[in-house]
Amino acid sequence: MAEQQKDDEILGKAYDSKIMRRLLTYVKPYKKYVVMAIIMNIIVAALPAVRPLLSKIALDTYIANKDYNGLLMISMIVLAVLILQAVVQYYLTYYSEYMGQKIVYDLRVQIFKHVQKLALRYFDKTPVGRTVTRVTNDVDSLNEMFSSGIVQVFSDVFVIIWIYVFMFGMAWDLALVVLLVMPFLIYATMVFRKKVRETYRDVRKHLANLNSYMQEHVTGMNIVQIFAKEKDELEKFSAINGEYRAANIKSVFYYAVFFPVVELLSAITFGLIIWYGGGEVIQSKLTLGVLIAFFQYTEMFWRPVRDLSEKYNVLQQAMASSERIFKLLDDETFIPDAENPVKLEKVKGEIEFKNVWFAYNPGEYVLKNVSFDIKPGETIAIVGATGAGKTSLINILTRFYDIEKGSITLDGIDIRQLEKRDLRKYISMVLQDVFLFSGNIKTNINLGNDEITDAQIIEAAKTVGADKFISKLPNKYEEEVKEKGATLSVGQRQLISFARALAYNPQILILDEATSSVDTETEILIQEAIQKLLVGRTSIVIAHRLSTIQNANKILVMHKGELKEMGTHQELLAKKGIYYRLYQLQYKDQEVVRTV
Numbered sequence: 001m002a003e004q005q006k007d008d009e010i011l012g013k014a015y016d017s018k019i020m021r022r023l024l025t026y027v028k029p030y031k032k033y034v035v036m037a038i039i040m041n042i043i044v045a046a047l048p049a050v051r052p053l054l055s056k057i058a059l060d061t062y063i064a065n066k067d068y069n070g071l072l073m074i075s076m077i078v079l080a081v082l083i084l085q086a087v088v089q090y091y092l093t094y095y096s097e098y099m100g101q102k103i104v105y106d107l108r109v110q111i112f113k114h115v116q117k118l119a120l121r122y123f124d125k126t127p128v129g130r131t132v133t134r135v136t137n138d139v140d141s142l143n144e145m146f147s148s149g150i151v152q153v154f155s156d157v158f159v160i161i162w163i164y165v166f167m168f169g170m171a172w173d174l175a176l177v178v179l180l181v182m183p184f185l186i187y188a189t190m191v192f193r194k195k196v197r198e199t200y201r202d203v204r205k206h207l208a209n210l211n212s213y214m215q216e217h218v219t220g221m222n223i224v225q226i227f228a229k230e231k232d233e234l235e236k237f238s239a240i241n242g243e244y245r246a247a248n249i250k251s252v253f254y255y256a257v258f259f260p261v262v263e264l265l266s267a268i269t270f271g272l273i274i275w276y277g278g279g280e281v282i283q284s285k286l287t288l289g290v291l292i293a294f295f296q297y298t299e300m301f302w303r304p305v306r307d308l309s310e311k312y313n314v315l316q317q318a319m320a321s322s323e324r325i326f327k328l329l330d331d332e333t334f335i336p337d338a339e340n341p342v343k344l345e346k347v348k349g350e351i352e353f354k355n356v357w358f359a360y361n362p363g364e365y366v367l368k369n370v371s372f373d374i375k376p377g378e379t380i381a382i383v384g385a386t387g388a389g390k391t392s393l394i395n396i397l398t399r400f401y402d403i404e405k406g407s408i409t410l411d412g413i414d415i416r417q418l419e420k421r422d423l424r425k426y427i428s429m430v431l432q433d434v435f436l437f438s439g440n441i442k443t444n445i446n447l448g449n450d451e452i453t454d455a456q457i458i459e460a461a462k463t464v465g466a467d468k469f470i471s472k473l474p475n476k477y478e479e480e481v482k483e484k485g486a487t488l489s490v491g492q493r494q495l496i497s498f499a500r501a502l503a504y505n506p507q508i509l510i511l512d513e514a515t516s517s518v519d520t521e522t523e524i525l526i527q528e529a530i531q532k533l534l535v536g537r538t539s540i541v542i543a544h545r546l547s548t549i550q551n552a553n554k555i556l557v558m559h560k561g562e563l564k565e566m567g568t569h570q571e572l573l574a575k576k577g578i579y580y581r582l583y584q585l586q587y588k589d590q591e592v593v594r595t596v
């Protein structure tokens with residue numbers, strides 16, 4: 001969490017040419033829209049600047065000469081300019097928003113694709129929230145930059161340029177006087193920007209604190225309530241909430257100062273125009289129309305300046321977001337596929353581990369020199385204390401992780417020579433923790449694979465004995481699964497995952513039996529289900545249930561990452577080694593219960 005915060009708070013430059021160049025590659029497919037947006041920007045920025053010019057003409061030429069027709073004509077032109085401005089503004093807003101959405105859509109797809117390819121090692125070291133934030137918040141801030149940020153910056157800059165062009169065109173000396181205020185304005189804006197940036201970072205930090213505190217407490221509400229911790233927790237919450245409030249108030253303060261300062265500068269400019277311009281009018285060096293046009297220009301001038309300082313933040317955030325997104329996209333923690341993968345036409349299901357060494361963290365081996373083989377159709381059981389390396393053995397067979405030394409072969413071919421997709425197609429897995437997706441029972445069994453028909457789903461469920469409870473649900477196979485299956489019992493969830501494994505009818509079946517206890521009836525159901533699952537396939541079972549172990553062709557006994565013993569139940573018992581002791585401790589009682 002702390003690291004995530006640090007990462008999420010990086011606010012660097014508002015413009016980084018390297019990042020910008022990379023961002024532009026996303027804009028490339030929409031070049032047409034960019035060109036259109038720029039042209040429309042130039043127009044939309046110039047149109048308001050035309051109005052004071054028109055009013056000057058109205059005053060100096062038509063009103064001064066009492067020309068009604070001319071006055072009517074100029075009014076019509078003003079109206080036309082206004083309508084044109086509204087129309088162009090509409091297209092500009094629509095197309096820049098449209099382009100922004102297209103770009104961030106592409107980006108989201110790209111990030112999602114990339115995340116799917118990442119190896120489990122990435123997910124081991126990265127908090128979930130961080131990956132999620134890349135697709136949501138970070139992409140959103142890019143959207144803001146693409147759709148309004150950049151466009152707005154362009155039009156603001158153009159508005160300022162146009163205003164000066166027109167002012168200098170009308171009276172260059174008065175334009176210079178107005179320009180005098182510029183340095184002060186730029187200075188004030190810079191100070192404001194810096195302060196706002198600092199306080200903004202503070203606000204984000206405290207908001208993150210508030211969020212994570214709230215999240216933890218909603219999740220752990222039962223613990224809070226049972227230990228009557230409400231009052232203490234409320235005090236802690238109030239403190240965090242107070243810090244957040246203080247940070248917010250501080251950031252509001254700078255806004256409250258900045259805007260009056262801008263007002264003040266604009267009043268000074270107003271005064272300068274009256275003093276200098278008015279003097280020139282008296283001396284007949286300047287017409288009244290020009291003076292009034294200048295008032296209008298200076299009025300127009302402040303909005304884009306203020307906007308620009310706000311857009312600076314948008315740009316800055318977008319740059320920081322892009323940096324984080326690109327960091328994720330550049331993370332190549334992949335499990336590589338072979339360049340010329342071998343295709344297996346038909347899989348027999350013969351597996352061999354040869355002197356396999358494996359570590360999650362470099363140097364810390366959790367599997368040491370493990371060798372064994374499984375003949376097609378055999379069932380082997382893996383037993384061992386918690387942390388012995390059982391789950392790790394199957395993690396490397398499915399290539400969730402790659403091994404350091406040695407080799408694993410399927411039908412005599414190194415699994416690194418096969419395509420991951422193919423390899424995993426041959427294997428079904430039932431894991432220790434059952435994971436159900438939101439959807440319904442059916443989609444949780446076929447995982448959205450339409451090749452698995454309804455009939456096959458029901459048959460799989462019947463075979464493993466899940467059909468019984470499913471058909472009692474109000475909507476049967478269409479019953480909604482919510483919150484990772486919170487409305488189902490642990491045993492029911494397991495049966496669903498068995499049905500899932502069976503529906504895919506794999507050559508190789510891997511079962512990481514859950515240790516969690518279920519009621520006796522479900523236990524029997526599960527045992528029967530397992531026996532049915534094992535028939536006719538190569539199976540590896542991390543076994544906690546006695547029946548599974550006794551029926552296995554071979555039992556592997558893992559101990560601290562090493563394969564210590566191997567043989568059938570009877571052979572291993574006779575050996576009086578680790579298995580014998582484990583059996584005495586762990587399985588003896590089960591047998592008593594079962595035989596009763």
Ligand code: UTP
Pocket residue numbers: 124360361366384385386387388389390391392393432
């Ligand atoms: P395993 O996960 O292979 O143990 O971890 P196990 O035999 O299946 O244990 P139970 O019965 O399910 O509890 C083997 C070793 O690998 C480390 C663990 O700390 C353990 O010491 N490990 C596991 C990691 O370092 N990283 C992981 O992601 C998983």
Ligand code: MG
Pocket residue numbers: 390391392432512
């Ligand atoms: Mg395990």
